[in-house]
Amino acid sequence: MKKIVILTGAGISAESGLGTFRDKGGLWSQHRIEDVATPEGFARDPELVHRFYSARRQHAAEALPNAAHDALARLEERWTGDVIIITQNVDGLHEKAGSRGVLHVHGALSGALCAACAHRWPAPLQMTPETRCPACDANTARPDVVWFGEVPYHMEQIASHLEEADLFVAIGTSGQVYPAAAFVQEAATYGAQTLELNLEPSEVSADFAQHRFGKASDIFPIWVEDLMRDAA
Template structure:
């Protein structure tokens, strides 16, 4: 029976594919206050601006390609039962070929009903147009969790983390809750690793790899695969 490897990924792994975040200095959200484009209130106040903003983000995601960090996680499936929990709203893990991915904050390649977040739809191109409606007759919006909204998949993520034999954090400094608290749900005897260029406050039993994901993840995956030989 394969050991359970749980991977928590953040913006750092996607940044190497060219997708910056609003947390980056000079990042793609610069010029847009987060409360103007990523809250329910912003959607009520100016849905056209929010829609345009996410249409542009979606276009960037479609143009981006998975990097060596994404691809290495696919290889890990050869000898581990791998689940990826991602804070990212892009589909780069899927396009790299990973089998089991949980999106904490939704995925930008899908739309959702404005009144029922469980009604989601594939977006054929890069654009959701104003006037495109869900089956309940309300405007379609991006399938992403905005600031101030609950994170519906967090309980499932907690259950997954509690089963981990190996827990790997990639490209996140564990500053944003509730996702940052997932490491506390991992069993004490699990092997824990962080691959990130930024410092993070974590317990001493975590092995730190201060390298970009495209470099550090392939090295770690190779090491883990050898340990199962």
């Protein structure tokens, strides 16, 4: 086994204090998805959307990686083959833990995107409708995140990795958001072993051949050590 493809979802960051879609009392519970996570919502009320993402950006900037992020960075460093990290998360905690070349399928809070000229640049902690693009000077800046109804990033590259994977692992994913929820089926079609590491069974749990359930910070470091020991 040489190539490991790992998909991470909100569950891996929950223990770092960053909420998921389903958390009660969190940022997402205070707004409708249609209002803060769609192009239409941004067109209706850009001030609300910027305020929402500025709060998320601030929280992410203050958050620290947990044991699961650290274990993944160790695996990437020590594994003799390829470790490809695909994340649905926009928080940047994989990079804080030391992971390199992470494929952000839903973009990143740390990025800004000009809706007029498509220029990208590092986002300030606070963005407003008056934030201007440094390339074209238009006040059409938006968070560089993928909203519902938009095409996720890196899909061609991801398809190639899924085709080549010897092992596909999903950590902390709900299995509710596509196309990422279908990655396990795609990888399995090409012959990859499949493993789900999750707090509880996901919506696509039946598509995985193997499962381990528990907190990501508990079960993932143990799995990494087991894998490295077996490969030694």
